[in-house]
Amino acid sequence: MFKRMGPVGAIGLFLSLFGLWLFVAIPFTETPYGKETNAISGGVILAIGLVAFLVDVRRKGGQQVGKKSKD
Structure with a gap:
């Protein structure tokens, strides 16, 4: 779970x-x-931090998940 964390997740944690x-x-x-x-x-503050952490981990550190590029 921490491998997928981006900068927003670190701040949220x-x-x-x-x-x-x-x-x-x-x-x-x-x-x-x-x-x-x-x-x-x-x-x-605890609630805001947990939401930011969980959303960032869910999005794999800010990467777009499930969307394919149109190349």
């Missing part, structure tokens, strides 16, 4: 890991914005 960290680790620490805000933003 990084975003999903960062969002998971925000969602899990930071709500247990106190910040000026509050614990709920960190959990919500972490969940949103």
Whole structure:
């Protein structure tokens, strides 16, 4: 699966890991914005990163899949 990953997939994987960290680790620490805000933003970043990663892997790193060239 990682062999098919392109640059968008790498960014998406990084975003999903960062969002998971925000969602899990930071709500247990106190910040000026509050614990709920960190959990919500972490969940949103996690979802965006996972979608970007899965779409990129599905498209084989940005290559067009299933379309034949007209040469």
